Amino acid sequence: MERLCGPWGAELERFAALLDTLLLTRSRNAKLAAIVRHLREVPDPDRGWALAALTGAVDFPAIKAGVVRTLMAQRVDPVLWTLSRDYVGDTAETASLLWPEPVDPAAPPPELREVVAQLTSATRGTAGPIMAGLLDRLDSDGRYALIKFATGALRIGVSARLAKLAFAECFGVSVDLVEEYWHGQAPPYADLFAWAADGGPAPSSERVPLFRPFMLAHPLEVASLDLADYAAEWKWDGIRVQLVHVAGHTRIYSRGGDDISAAFPEMAAALTCPAVIDGELLVRGDAQGGSAASFNALQQRLGRKAVSARMMAQSPAFVRAYDLLFDDGEDLRPLPWHARRARLEALMPRLDPARFDLSELIVADSWGALAQLRDGARDAAIEGIMLKQRDAAYVAGRRAGLWYKWKREAQRVDCVLMYAQRGSGKRWSFYSDFTFGCWTGDPDAGGELVPVGKAYFGFTDDELKMLDRHVRQHTVAKFGPVRETDKSLVFEVAFDSVHTSNRHKSGVAMRFPRIARIRTDKPAHEADRIDTLKAMIVD
Numbered sequence: 001m002e003r004l005c006g007p008w009g010a011e012l013e014r015f016a017a018l019l020d021t022l023l024l025t026r027s028r029n030a031k032l033a034a035i036v037r038h039l040r041e042v043p044d045p046d047r048g049w050a051l052a053a054l055t056g057a058v059d060f061p062a063i064k065a066g067v068v069r070t071l072m073a074q075r076v077d078p079v080l081w082t083l084s085r086d087y088v089g090d091t092a093e094t095a096s097l098l099w100p101e102p103v104d105p106a107a108p109p110p111e112l113r114e115v116v117a118q119l120t121s122a123t124r125g126t127a128g129p130i131m132a133g134l135l136d137r138l139d140s141d142g143r144y145a146l147i148k149f150a151t152g153a154l155r156i157g158v159s160a161r162l163a164k165l166a167f168a169e170c171f172g173v174s175v176d177l178v179e180e181y182w183h184g185q186a187p188p189y190a191d192l193f194a195w196a197a198d199g200g201p202a203p204s205s206e207r208v209p210l211f212r213p214f215m216l217a218h219p220l221e222v223a224s225l226d227l228a229d230y231a232a233e234w235k236w237d238g239i240r241v242q243l244v245h246v247a248g249h250t251r252i253y254s255r256g257g258d259d260i261s262a263a264f265p266e267m268a269a270a271l272t273c274p275a276v277i278d279g280e281l282l283v284r285g286d287a288q289g290g291s292a293a294s295f296n297a298l299q300q301r302l303g304r305k306a307v308s309a310r311m312m313a314q315s316p317a318f319v320r321a322y323d324l325l326f327d328d329g330e331d332l333r334p335l336p337w338h339a340r341r342a343r344l345e346a347l348m349p350r351l352d353p354a355r356f357d358l359s360e361l362i363v364a365d366s367w368g369a370l371a372q373l374r375d376g377a378r379d380a381a382i383e384g385i386m387l388k389q390r391d392a393a394y395v396a397g398r399r400a401g402l403w404y405k406w407k408r409e410a411q412r413v414d415c416v417l418m419y420a421q422r423g424s425g426k427r428w429s430f431y432s433d434f435t436f437g438c439w440t441g442d443p444d445a446g447g448e449l450v451p452v453g454k455a456y457f458g459f460t461d462d463e464l465k466m467l468d469r470h471v472r473q474h475t476v477a478k479f480g481p482v483r484e485t486d487k488s489l490v491f492e493v494a495f496d497s498v499h500t501s502n503r504h505k506s507g508v509a510m511r512f513p514r515i516a517r518i519r520t521d522k523p524a525h526e527a528d529r530i531d532t533l534k535a536m537i538v539d
Contacts, residue, residue: 011042011046011111011112011113012109012110012111012112012115012138012142012145012146013141013142014038014041014042014046014050015046015049015050015053015112015145015149016141016142016144016145018034018035018038018050019144019145019148019154019156021034022034022035022156022157022158023156023157026157028162031157031158031162032162032165032166032169035054035158035162035163035166035167036166036169036170038050039051039166039167039170040170044188044190044193045113045188045190046112046113046188047188047193048187048188048189048190048192048193049112049116049149049187049188051163051167051187051188051189052187052188052189053148053149053152053154054154054158054160054163055160055163055164056152056160057186057187058149058150058152058187059152060119060120060122060150062119062122062123062124062126062127063119063122063127063131063150063151064151065091065151065153067127067128067131068091068092068095068131068147068151069091070128071095071128071131071132071135072094072095072098072099075098075099075100076098076100080098081094081098082480084097084098085481086422086480086481088428089422089423089424089427089428089429090155090424090428091147091151091153092143092144092147092148092151092153093144095143095147096140096141096143096144096147097140099135099140099143102136107137108137109137109138109142110134110137110138115134115146115149115150118130118133118134119150131146131150134146135147155424157426160256164178164179164182167192167196170196171196171197171200172200173196173199173200174200176213176396177200178196178200179211179212179213179257179396180210180211180212180213181195181200181210182211182257183210183211183253183257183259209244209245209246209249209250209251210244210246211242211244211251211253211257212242212244212276212325212333212396213257213396213397214240214242214255214278214396215278215323215394215395215396215397215399215402215403216397216398216403217386217387217398217403217404217405218398218400218403218404218405219404219405219406219407220387220404220405220406223367223370223371223406225387225404227364227365227366227367227370229389229390229391230387230388230389230390230404231337231338231341231361231387231388231390232361232362232363232364232370232385232386232387232388233322233359233360233361233362233385233386233388234359234360234362234377234382234384234385234386235382235383235384235385235386235405235406235407236280236282236292236320236359236381236382236383237294237295237381237382237383237496237497237511238280238281238282238283238292238295238298238320238381239254239255239280239281239298239302240254240255240278240279240280240281241253241254241255241260241278241279241280241281241319242276242277242278242325243267243268243271243275243276243277243279243319244276244326245271245272245273245274245275245276246274250268250269250271250272251268252264252267252268252281260302262304262305262306262307263301263302263303263304263305263306263307264281264301264307264317265307265312266312266316266317266355267281267317267318267319267355270351270352270354270355270356271351273328273347273350273351274326274327274328274329275324275326275327275328275347276324276325276326277319277321277323277324277325277344277356278321278322278323278324278325278394279319279320279321279322279323279356279359280319280320280322280359281298281317281318281319282298282317282318282319282320282381283297283298283301283315283316283317283318284315284316284317284318285297291381292320292381293315293381294381294497294499294511295381295497295499295511296499296500296501296509296511297315298315298317300315301315301317316354317355318354318355318356318357319355319356319357320356320357320358320359321344321348321351321356321357321358321359322359323337323340323341323344323394324340324343324344324347325340325394327343327347332394333393333394333395334393334394335393335394336390336391336392336393337388337389337390337391337392337393337394338390338391340394344358345358362385370385370406373385374406374408375408375409377408382408383405383407383408383496384405384406384407384408385405385406386403386404386405386406387403387404387405387406388402388403389401389402389403407496410494410495410496410516411494411495411496411497411498411536412492412493412494412495412516413438413492413493413495413527413528413532413533413536414490414491414492414493414519414522414526414527414528415436415437415438415452415453415490415491415492415493415527415528416436416437416438416439416449416487416488416489416490416491416524416527417434417435417436417470417485417487417488417489417490417491418435418436418437418449418451418484418485418487419434419435419451419482419483419484419485420432420433420434420435420467420471420482420483420485421433421481421482421483422481423456427464430464430465430468431467431468431471431472431483432456432464432467432468433454433456434454434455434456434467434491434515435451435453435454436451436452436453436454436455436491436493437449437450437451437452437506438450438452438506438527438528438529438530438532438533439525439527439528439529439530440529440530441529442529443524443525444525447529449487450505450506450530451504451505451506452504452506452508452510452530452533453493453495453509453510453513454513455491455493455513455514455515457514457515458494458514458515458516459515459518463518466518467518470485470489471483471485474486474488474489487524488524489518489519489520489524490518490519490520490522490523490524490526490527491515491516491517491518491519492515492516492517492518492519493510493513493514493515493516494513494514494515494516495510495511495512495513495514496511496512497510497511497536498510498511498533498534498536498537499511499537500537506530506533507530507534508530508533508534508537510533
């Protein structure tokens with residue numbers, strides 16, 4: 001439903017109108033143009049807060065979706081709320097429409113800067129009253145924008161990269177420089193806007209460890225490259241990181257530019273020479289310096305704001321170095337790959353061998369030999385092979401013909417659909433999030449289905465409609481927003497790897513599961529068993 005602008009704070013009104021435009025527009029170029037227009041027309045600091053919301057940088061620690069749900073439970077019949085939320089598919093949309101109008105005349109609608117000030121000051125104890133006071137001063141349009149802004153859950157089909165592209169276009173500056181300057185800046189980005197208005201000069205890296213956008217690879221569709229022009233390396237299944245050491249300070253950035261130094265303090269302490277290293281962050285298979293463990297082991301440390309000494313000892317981190325972007329202040333990115341590789345090899349003796357090692361080059365004289373190596377590599381931490389043009393400079397993003405990733409074939413099992421839940425955003429009206437399971441044994445001899453994974457992609461729009469119809473027609477039980485089905489539909493599920501897991505009843509966890517095929521031709525009792533999955537584990 002399209003909202004009309006209401007009589008509330010001008011900045012909030014513009015922000016809500018922007019959200020509506022982005023939510024209801026499918027065209028990427030139209031979304032880009034809408035953000036550019038907003039950044040040009042809205043003054044500081046309001047455009048900065050809008051940019052922060054679009055890039056996921058708004059964070060009011062005390063304001064979470066649970067605060068909104070608690071407020072609604074105090075004001076609306078719980079059954080009405082549950083049914084409405086399930087039907088609408090969006091907490092902000094539902095709450096904005098069901099919020100009761102205040103009995104007493106409310107204060108004038110708040111301006112955006114007042115909203116920011118109040119939300120910033122909120123504590124666990126005051127978050128509810130503050131949100132309630134603001135919601136009472138707004139109409140349904142304003143309430144929708146406020147909840148989206150406060151919780152950071154926009155879900156409007158805009159990535160942080162698209163918002164940064166819009167910022168670059170608005171000021172006519174390089175998006176790569178925007179990426180570099182962005183990190184270390186805080187909302188509402190007064191310095192960032194001033195820098196861009198000045199023409200976007202290259203940011204100085206002499207005092208602050210800056211992030212540089214990663215060079216990325218295209219999937220290799222056909223093995224037709226001249227191997228003599230490319231270097232081959234293993235593609236490791238960790239997380240791509242950038243370690244930056246400047247003026248005595250080290251930062252670790254993820255591929256998205258997030259600072260993850262706090263989760264891996266031993267790595268931040270390990271780099272002490274002025275350099276920028278591109279590599280794969282992994283953990284040892286054992287605390288005594290073994291080979292790389294599976295991603296499942298690394299995942300235990302991701303997302304933590306602090307990590308204990310015990311965890312660092314049990315799962316010691318290290319980086320497998322791929323590339324060297326800066327060396328003692330010298331920008332090596334314009335150099336060809338082979339020159340950067342030589343500089344990286346020269347740097348390795350200066351690095352702690354317990355924390356750094358060098359990515360191995362693979363020697364193969366034919367595609368057949370390379371394919372054999374790729375398919376035979378069942379190491380838990382290997383995804384496939386990387387191919388890098390020997391004469392290529394290090395350029396941000398994906399550039400055709402320079403880097404390729406040749407992933408090994410996905411593993412596959414047949415699973416049975418067990419549960420479904422509605423999606424979010426554009427999929428709010430469809431059951432699109434599917435939980436599937438495998439048999440613990442022979443189903444004819446008492447074997448049970450236990451969940452082994454969840455997927456919400458891998459199917460076409462037409463298949464989504466079919467799956468949604470199947471869920472509605474085959475529901476046997478409801479648990480809030482979740483529907484249990486009659487265990488009659490089989491999925492062929494593709495995944496990168498499978499690992500042991502103490503968190504799941506099945507004892508296994510899949511890496512990147514996706515629905516490869518809908519097996520309407522296969523009876524559910526012929527789906528795979530847990531033992532089949534366990535036989536695929538390489539830990």
